[in-house]
Structures are given as structure tokens and as C-alpha cells.
Amino acid sequence: MDEAFEKRLPKPSDLKAMTEASLKAAFAGESQAAEKYLVFAEQAEDEGFPNVAKLFRAISFAETRHARNHLRTMKGIHATADNLRVACEGESFEIDEMYPAYQEIAKVQGNPQAGRSVRYALKAEMDHKWMYAQSRETVLAGKDIEDKRVSVCLICGHTVIGDLPDKCPVCAAAKEYYRTF
Amino acid sequence: MDEAFEKRLPKPSDLKAMTEASLKAAFAGESQAAEKYLVFAEQAEDEGFPNVAKLFRAISFAETRHARNHLRTMKGIHATADNLRVACEGESFEIDEMYPAYQEIAKVQGNPQAGRSVRYALKAEMDHKWMYAQSRETVLAGKDIEDKRVSVCLICGHTVIGDLPDKCPVCAAAKEYYRTF
Numbered sequence: 001m002d003e004a005f006e007k008r009l010p011k012p013s014d015l016k017a018m019t020e021a022s023l024k025a026a027f028a029g030e031s032q033a034a035e036k037y038l039v040f041a042e043q044a045e046d047e048g049f050p051n052v053a054k055l056f057r058a059i060s061f062a063e064t065r066h067a068r069n070h071l072r073t074m075k076g077i078h079a080t081a082d083n084l085r086v087a088c089e090g091e092s093f094e095i096d097e098m099y100p101a102y103q104e105i106a107k108v109q110g111n112p113q114a115g116r117s118v119r120y121a122l123k124a125e126m127d128h129k130w131m132y133a134q135s136r137e138t139v140l141a142g143k144d145i146e147d148k149r150v151s152v153c154l155i156c157g158h159t160v161i162g163d164l165p166d167k168c169p170v171c172a173a174a175k176e177y178y179r180t181f
Numbered sequence: 182m183d184e185a186f187e188k189r190l191p192k193p194s195d196l197k198a199m200t201e202a203s204l205k206a207a208f209a210g211e212s213q214a215a216e217k218y219l220v221f222a223e224q225a226e227d228e229g230f231p232n233v234a235k236l237f238r239a240i241s242f243a244e245t246r247h248a249r250n251h252l253r254t255m256k257g258i259h260a261t262a263d264n265l266r267v268a269c270e271g272e273s274f275e276i277d278e279m280y281p282a283y284q285e286i287a288k289v290q291g292n293p294q295a296g297r298s299v300r301y302a303l304k305a306e307m308d309h310k311w312m313y314a315q316s317r318e319t320v321l322a323g324k325d326i327e328d329k330r331v332s333v334c335l336i337c338g339h340t341v342i343g344d345l346p347d348k349c350p351v352c353a354a355a356k357e358y359y360r361t362f
Contacts (some may be wrong), residue, residue, distance in 0.1 A: 005335070010298040016291075019283075022287065023298065030302065035249075040265075055326065066298075069298040080224055113192045150235060157243035
């Protein structure tokens, strides 16, 4: 990040509790707006409105900039080893608490589609957790992780490092449905 | 969206209240994780860990797939004209209520950096609102909007359709700091 860029960003600050609560809520709001607009962009494309899709994508990106600013101001961006720890903790919460609880609620309320949406996510978070944990070890040793491709199933979010499986082990989608990074 | 793709996705469903509340919270969680990982990817890049950055970006994308699934299950994806209305309403809430309230909190608590982060966002949301409102009129008439470039300031999220200004009218960044879609 260059200096001219950095000096215009809001700076990481000690915040009073109500101001911090505001930024937390604003980060949540911007994040959800950004994600919603990405989904709406896909829908616009499906309906044959590519320019509306582009507008949704651009505005989604603007919301990611606001989310970044709010996170930065409330000192939520750390050195990478710490960011990996934060990421690991978030995944652990989802694996150990959030999704198992939601899975039971969907089951007792007889909502199989909600159960499916939860199951897809829960499976992926398990992989994410160890990917982050292993990467953290490498970064703590001062090195970058190996340059391998990382692929994500467009349907269920299954995430795989290296070779693609013939079909997704979680949702059984064909390998064409993976996006590779 | 093709059929093989669609049939594996969780389907839009009538949900009981507690299941719906679960998916709403899960959508909020996945959205925030996705945004956080994008920011962490930028940080990893700054520190010279491009492969960790790639991992963060791929996993961020996986979280966007979970967010999409949750939103879809709770019938949060509509036809584009309605999606534009939902987007407009979200921007209106941020412009009329959320950010003015947070701006006052930051002011009374003497947190100028939080005030800046809020001001950047508030300014951009005003532009987003009319962009969505105008696009909705066009889509309701059965047409796509014009094919113009849309650019976003990397610092403050200022969003402009068509020609770039010489510098950002909100944060005064040079035009090189815009990303064009």
C-alpha cells in the first residue's frame, strides 16, 4: 500500500464503546450488502441484463471498500499470522457451535432445504479451518505457503487445494462446477 | 443457470421462524467472513505472502457461495426489478438512518477516524441509491441499462458512471485510485 493511498484511509483508532459498536454494525451491514449485490448481479445476468449486473458488481466492490475502512478503523486488520488466527477462530465457531445448532433447528422444524444449505457450509468450514491452521504455521516460520491452485465448488463452496476431484465430495457436482484461483 | 447446477442448490423454501432466523444470522456471518478474508488477502499481499493471499481469496469466494445458498433458501433472491428495489431500500436505510446516527455518535464521542469512515460510506450510498432507482425504471421497461463503465474509488468507495473525475470528489484521491468495471 503506498503512502498517498494510506494517508487518505481512516486510521486504526482507539474507539469508545458506542462508536465501536456502530462500526461493527456498519461492517456487518456493508458486508451483507456487498454479498447481496453479487448474488443480484448473477440474477441480472441470468435475466439478460449484463449492464445491470456490472452495476451491481461495481457497487458491491464499493461496499467492500467501506467494510475494509470500518474494519481498519476498529483495528480489525492485523499482521497475516494473526489474521490467520482470527480466521481459524471464526471457522471454529461455525464448526463447533453455529452450524451444529442451526442444523438441529432445521431438523426439528422439518426444513430440509435449510438443512442442506447449512450442511454444505459446515463441510466447507472444516476444510477452511485446517487450511488456515496449516498456513499459519508456515507464515509463523516466515515463509509463504506453496503455490498450488485452490478451487471452490460453485454450488456448495467445497474448497480443495491442488488437483480437482472428479466430482464434488459434498454435493456431487461435476468438476466443471469448480472455480480455480 | 443450467439445470444440473440448479438442482443441487438448496431450494427457496417457506421456513419456520427459528429456521429463518438461523439462515439470516448465517448469511450475516458468511458475508462478514467473506469480506474479512478479502481484506486479509490484501494484507497478506502487502507482507509478501501471495499464496496466502490467494488462499484467503478462494475461501472468501467459498463463503460467498454459502451466503448465496442461505439467501436463496430464505427466498431473498427475486427478479431483477425487485432486487433493485431491495437494494434501493437498503441504501435508503443507510442514508436516512444508519449513517446519520453513527455520524452523531462518532462526533459526540470525539472519534474523527470513525467519523471519516462513516462519511466516506454515506457519500457513496447516496450515489448508489439513485443509480439503483434509475436502473429499476429501465428494467421495469424491459431494457438493460446503457453499457457505460462504472468506476469505484479504492479508498472511499465513491462510485461514478462514465468518465472519471480528475480526483475523487469525496476523498481527493487521484484518478489512478479508481477501479473500473
